[in-house]
Amino acid sequence: GLSCAEKRGALIVLEGLDRSGKSSQCASLVSFLNKQGISAEAWRFPDRSTAIGSMISSYLSSSADLDDCTVHLLFSANRWEKRSVMEAKLKEGTTLVVDRYSYSGVAFSAAKGLDLNWCKAPDQGLLAADLVLYLNIPPEVAAARGGYGGERYEKMDFQLEVAKYYKKLQDSTWQTIDATKSIEEVQEDIKNASLRIIAECSEGQELLRLWG
């Protein structure tokens, strides 16, 4: 890792199956932290605002067909193009609350049948999350939340396969959150875990790198 002289922010990533509540929880966590006077920003991947992100977006909406390996590398490149800005923000003391990251990248591509280690390789050296909050939910419960939309991957059997690969990625930086609870209860668990890691990171904990 890299040492930081100043108090740094924490890299907090929310992961979980479709409709597990990541986007809602990211937004409320950031507004909670800001109200506490903690500098924090909401980020998300894919970042559809870049040229690479727009290729990903048309792939996800099924208007473009791309080879599985190619799209995997685009998702990874979309994180690499944001790497230096993320690092600068963390070093200046801003906590980043990120809606999906490399863990989605690996789990979704491996679920298609690509080799797990091949999937991990292009993200090696990116910043690793200080805390991964895994919003755990059975896909049938998630699907009942308004049902799946029309994007690629929004199918029950595929979501089950993704969950299997998420499990393989879990390490000591992961915390599993029961995402079947109410929005408020989930938020409470997320707040507590986040405040703890933000305190740890501000005490000089070094930035972590993927994978491990």
Ligand code: Z5A
């Ligand atoms: N992907 C990939 O393949 N490779 C990569 O490297 C990356 C991603 C980064 C797009 O992701 C796709 O890209 C995604 C993975 C792949 N494909 N899939 N599946 P995305 O993030 O843009 O889209 P998404 O995963 O489909 O997000 P989502 O559908 O927006 O789900 P969410 O953010 O987890 O949930 P939400 O929007 O906060 O909540 C969904 C609904 O449930 C909403 O009506 C809420 O009000 C409700 N909700 C939330 N929490 C609760 C609770 N606790 N109780 C009841 N109802 C709730």
Ligand code: MG
């Ligand atoms: Mg979705």
